[in-house]
Amino acid sequence: MIDITMIKFAVLADCFHCPVKGEFEFNIDWLLLIDHQGDIAATYPPQHPEYADLLAIFKRNNCLQVIPKGEYLLPGLVDLHCHAPQWPQAGKGLDLPLYDWLQNYTFPLENRYSDNDFAANVYQDVTKTLLANGTTSAVYFASIHRQSTELLAQTCLNVGQRAFVGKVNMDNSDQCPAYYCEPSVTAAIDDTELFVNNVFELAGNQSRLVHPVITPRFVPSCTSELLQQLGGLVQRYDLHMQTHCSESDWARDYSIQHYGVSDVTIYADMGLLNNKSILAHSIFLNQADIEKINQFKAGIGHCPLSNMYFANAAMPARELLDHGVQIGLGSDIAGAPSPSIFRASFDAVSHSRVREEGVDIYLPASKRGTANARISFVEAFWMATVGGGQVLDAKVGLFEQGYHFDAIVIKANSAIGNLRIWPQFDSAKDILEKIITLAQPENVAKVWVQGKAVI
């Protein structure tokens, strides 16, 4: 039998998770043992010979959490792309072209994060709101300000969210407003290296719940020298890197025009890609880009709702998944308004369906859309959990030994929510689909990150 002294607590629950892409498991009455580090030490199905004894021991020791029937334990959700400082902008301005949106609204807003008091207020709210929506791992683009970005990292630690936080780098004076631009490559790199070290050394971050992320905004807003030196930091410290990749025609064309190659190649050449790089969007990839991403085991943060407004196209998610590309989901706050990764999952399915079905009533059905482009709800949920974990090279998204215990409890049939489970009609697959399509914060009854209850 497992060494009981290693175990901090046990959870008895009906659990959903997706060990295999495109499939799901619904494990009834599983027993999960969580160790003192907050990791999953073991999982036991009811038919395991030691199950009954273990259950009795943890009950007797008063360290068994029993999730009531009708509630479901799911891996916590992973948001691969959230602009934390844009939170006040969520839900407005979606009728603007991306360039205007950035120059007239987003950059002035982001520039306010030179004010730490303002930042503290927003960062407290956005991290807690994502947690309330079930997001246990969040990848944040912050602003160019080191101090308030460190404050965001500290806030994530304080609220107990696993976080990957980046100080934004942007220094191309042709594309960045004068008031919101790194003063020089040297200053930017020094500041970024200091940021990396300060995050590692944050009080309370010994277990590295919060990671620093190298964050060039995207090719157009950076000089090649800055990209090169940021790549140096990625290599030297083996860091996460996040950026925007081939989000729109304009962004893709910019790289070709200025470098003669795609942005994926630029990122690779600059040393920015590794097995934990997050390429947000990545709509307009060519075959060479896809192969390069797979070669580095880098991954994509798919933000379907944002794409409907700003990308001028849909990500060919079906083909990319079939090519084995690591893909997770992103809210893209505030390029899309919802902080919910359940919503992003649903939108990923919807956008793939629009792609398959087409839109134009004036074309015959046979010429509308792209056949077999759909992705399933289960694939979307896989992206929201396992896929996100793979992109981050983090042990999250599954209930398996050695994974961090990042989990949420979903409660249906609550007084004001919209999620209804009818036991006489709903199969396990139905229940999972309903959770994806209808769960809102009021259905997120409990959230653990690294074994710690944070909601």
Place this chain on the structure above:
Amino acid sequence: MIDITMIKFAVLADCFHCPVKGEFEFNIDWLLLIDHQGDIAATYPPQHPEYADLLAIFKRNNCLQVIPKGEYLLPGLVDLHCHAPQWPQAGKGLDLPLYDWLQNYTFPLENRYSDNDFAANVYQDVTKTLLANGTTSAVYFASIHRQSTELLAQTCLNVGQRAFVGKVNMDNSDQCPAYYCEPSVTAAIDDTELFVNNVFELAGNQSRLVHPVITPRFVPSCTSELLQQLGGLVQRYDLHMQTHCSESDWARDYSIQHYGVSDVTIYADMGLLNNKSILAHSIFLNQADIEKINQFKAGIGHCPLSNMYFANAAMPARELLDHGVQIGLGSDIAGAPSPSIFRASFDAVSHSRVREEGVDIYLPASKRGTANARISFVEAFWMATVGGGQVLDAKVGLFEQGYHFDAIVIKANSAIGNLRIWPQFDSAKDILEKIITLAQPENVAKVWVQGKAVI
């Protein structure tokens, strides 16, 4: 001054509404006077000469409802297309083709409504859930069962929702399962006429909060004789009529193949169209259809999210709005999973944007999508309120004298919700867009229907 004895209570609030399609008004500190019938007797802006006196009188008489600053009064939302018996199915099965979905899931479920106890349970929940989402007027497709459909009408009365309730008619044995089909045209018509009279005479329905609606499912599921005789009932009683219209290629083609004309023409020829007919979906209309709909002043229930899954195309909402067609929104529970008309508003914008932007990354941007296809958030909100009221020929959706006082209060910045208003950044337009994109039931703080507080 207005006769004060006519007034039941007054509301002081910051109000949004859309008297003109495509525009909105944000009226700060307006005073709305509600009469004893629950209708709006008058509205007063602060600069009106009698405003201060009236405010003082209603305060003194303890019949002034003051909506706190930071909360907003909006017209209640109108759902033009909700299949109440499909509520247990909401959020599942969206990967099925429409025909399979109907035959294998929906019809067996709908047939359970021969059981009044089962129906009572679901109908209580669906009506309350729609109210909690801010839907003050709902148009319900029920099932073919007269008794439980009358129970749905009574339930709407009990929970205080303005409702338009239809006993479904379907008798084409080629398209309907044997277990879920009218026994004969005569029986169906007798039953439907009895239903109409029974709803008018329901205890508590003297003011006609609940209307009976003639409800042929759609052309394929009805014989022409049934359609003809249902048209007779529409004409004889001047009734509302709801049905599905040109929802998919298959449905459109069925009419052409079997009647040689489009379903709009069939409905018109059968006497089913008038100034309060609700044609759900109406994706594949030709120019003659559009002119016919306008000629009868009939209207469309636009269900954008359902269209992404089941219609194989997007409604050309931009062109139809510009043609002056009356259009409101529908949830299409359970063809789409969300009971929220805010969500339908957002999806209407999103689907119009996908139509405009296109989806196919392999086409050049100039060949992707349809230029100028977008609709705005304000237009979507107009459809959710005024447009829906126009389709129903009901005095709802506006804060104007003579309109019913159907209204909701939206509260932002609540503990668990996702809707955030930042007074220092958000214009009135921003606030309205944020409400549309992010309001969930927890933000709906209060609901009145016909002047009665129901939440």
